[in-house]
Amino acid sequence: MRVAFDPGPRDGAPRIQRLHEDGSPAGAPEALPDLAAVAALEKAEAPRWVFARARTYRRLLAAGVGAPVGVGRAHDVELVEGLLVAADGRFGQPHGLAAAVARLHGRTPDPDPPAVEDGPPALFDTAAPGDELADVVAVHAAQQRVLAAAGPGMRLLAAAESAGMLVAEEMTAAGLPWRADVHDRLLVELLGPRPVLGGRPPKLAALAEAVDAAFGRPVNPDSPAEVLRAFARAGHELSSTRSWELKQVDHPAVAPLLAYKELARLHSAHGWAWLRSWVRDGRFRPEYVVGGVVSGRWASRGGGALQIPKAVRAAVRADPGWRLVVADAAQLEPRVLAALSGDHALAPGDEDLYTALAAREFGGDRAKAKLALLSAMYGQTSGGAAVLLATLRRRFPAAMAFVEDAARAGEEGRLVRSHLGRTCPPARPGHEQPAAARARGRFTRNFVVQATAAEWALVLLAELRGQLRAAGSPAELVFFQHDEVLLHAPAEVAEETVAAVHTAAATAGRRLFGDSPVRFPMQARVVEGYDER
DNA sequence: CGTATAAGCGCC
DNA sequence: AAAGGGCGCTTATACG
Structure with missing residues (x-):
């Protein structure tokens, strides 16, 4: 069961409409007495909630709905529209609800309205006149038709992107403990x-x-x-x-x-x-922007959340009696390349991939092995990389062919896609110039790996969140940075939280790559301070 | 005066 | 020795 939700104007009643899986109405619009009714419906039916945008969920969380666990599953219409617009070769074109409605009616969409800042509710209310519920329902149904035809990858991507929205909003609400x-x-x-x-x-x-x-x-x-x-x-x-x-x-x-x-x-x-500016009441609260980077990585607004320097990480400390669980994926991008390309010899097991590669090919020099692989994925050619790349090309021809095909596609002005189907922006005018073509080749070469790594991380977050909810765990996700997750958990559940991380990582690998032998290990540690190893 | 851009550097 | 993917943020500086 899916339920479209419209929070309504500030003092007006929120409304819902029940939907079939394909997005067609399963009933008439219904008024809810208040936002708290969402929590009751979640508890009774656990539907997939269809929201226009992240701000809808932010309002629910701000109203204390379902705290501390929120809703289980969602479909974010505006995020999914962005994925579908990009898949159509029109990355970056308007993908807000209004634009999507315009497109449904064959009109050229206006530019998306600027993001509404947190402020007086009146600002928010005037920004969305009309029957938002009907718009959400109509656009969602159209999206479900496209997704049904697009295949399982895009459907998983839409679900993962939407789950990311839930995590991002909850993370912002929780804040990162900061002394x-x-x-x-x-x-x-x-x-x-x-x-x-x-x-x-x-x-x-x-x-x-x-x-x-x-x-x-x-x-x-x-x-x-x-x-x-x-x-x-x-x-x-x-x-x-x-x-x-x-x-x-x-x-x-x-x-x-x-x-x-x-x-x-x-x-x-x-x-x-x-x-x-950024630390209040013992918490650092950045705003996360799901899909804010072309590759599907998250961006952030405020406080440079994704660039916290190592020099101040000691300030991130768990509350008394609590612990931080710090987990990061080990050599995520080369593992993703191994799985994408089917060149499984590149990532034979759980051990440190660079060390293993160095032992086999680079005389035990881990730095060389790392430079070689990063050069392959970033398109570096100078600084002594060329000779290292020759070794990789000989030993891992499929992996190298994969990134080189992506680079050639970019140079020729074609689109490339991640494993699940996130699509890169189209080439811009002037891309035929040799220097610009090479630059685009480097971009698309990196895109296929970085975007797939980003979707692995999204699925990891979704799985981890789902496990914690299912277990009724008090652990909270409090930080996420590309391939690294921080949780804040009572000391007595820290170890089971670590176990949940490992399980989620394995599940994410299977959801993306089926029975591929490539492993995606996470290193997880229980600490009081983020600076502790 | 405020805005736009470049340089530089933090993170992955 | 020197340089290649993705960002956000701050300062200096140029400009309207």
Whole structure:
């Protein structure tokens, strides 16, 4: 059973409509007395809820519906529309509910409305006039027709993307445990006491002075142009101030400048201002954007959630009596390539893939093995990669042919798709130019692997969430970053949470690749702080 | 004054 | 030695 849901205007009654699996109505629209009625229906029937968009579920969670477990299954009409539009070779074209309705009626859709910010409910309400329930029902039915014809991969992808929406909203609601006091202590250790009136913290100021002294004149280390001029005067012509380039230079300003840049970045990106803006009540609450990256990876808004530097991870600490379960997929992308291409010798078991490959082909040099594989998946050709790639081509011809076919498709302006059917954006005008064609080839080469890895991770999240719900576990998913998951769990259920992670990983592999021998192991650890190994 | 872009670097 | 996929964010800088 599916149930389309419209939360209605702010003070109006929410409505539902029961649907058959193919999206056709199984009854007339029904008024619900309040949002809490959703929880009752979930408990009684556990339908797949058809929501217009993530914000619908966010409203339910904000209203405390079904807390702490929310709803079990969903179909996110706008996310699915995005997948279908892309599959049709029209990636990025409008895929909001209104656009989908327009398309149903043969009209050219208007651009999607900008994302509605959290604010007074009136803003939200005026943004969606008309009969949203009818629109959701109609578009969903059309989507089900397309999905039925598209095959099992796309159906799984639609379900996984929608499950991702549920996880993302719940994660935002839960927040990542964040100890502001620990974060502050780290900053003071690295930067010195927080300056009261703004300006540079003591250690940054000292490094800036050391740079001035080395150049014999004031140089703003935050200005790449000034730094370049200063080095030029000292006889060093640089093309940039990137750290790898600075490291080549023999000049007394280099060491303090590199130290300055590292600490300045910490100060500006994850310093006291960040802490003040993003951490409230012991939680860091970024907003996750499912499908926000072309490859299907999530993006985030606010606080740079997907770039938390290792230097501050000690601030992520479990509540008293609780633990963090930190789980990351081991060498996910090369394993995905092995499964995609059927070149199973590339990923023979659970052991570290790079170490195993190094032992067989690269004289035990793990770094070489890793560079070789990343080069194959990213399209790198220089920096000594060519000779490594020749080895891979000899030993793993199917895997290499797979990524090279994807690259050729891109160069020729064709579309490529992930394993389940996520489709890359079309080539842009000018892609025939050789440099642009090569760049697109690198993009499509990487897309097939990265997008498939992203959908493995989505299925993992969905499976893990499903297991926790089925077990009535109090563990919460609190962070997700491409191939890494953090859960926050009472200490006494930490180990069973680890077991759930391993089970979910194995299940995700089977759901994507059937009985492929390629394994997708996750390393999971129970810790109190995110910095602990 | 605010906005747009480039540089640079954090994460995967 | 030097460079290749995907992002978000901050600062400096140019521009209207």
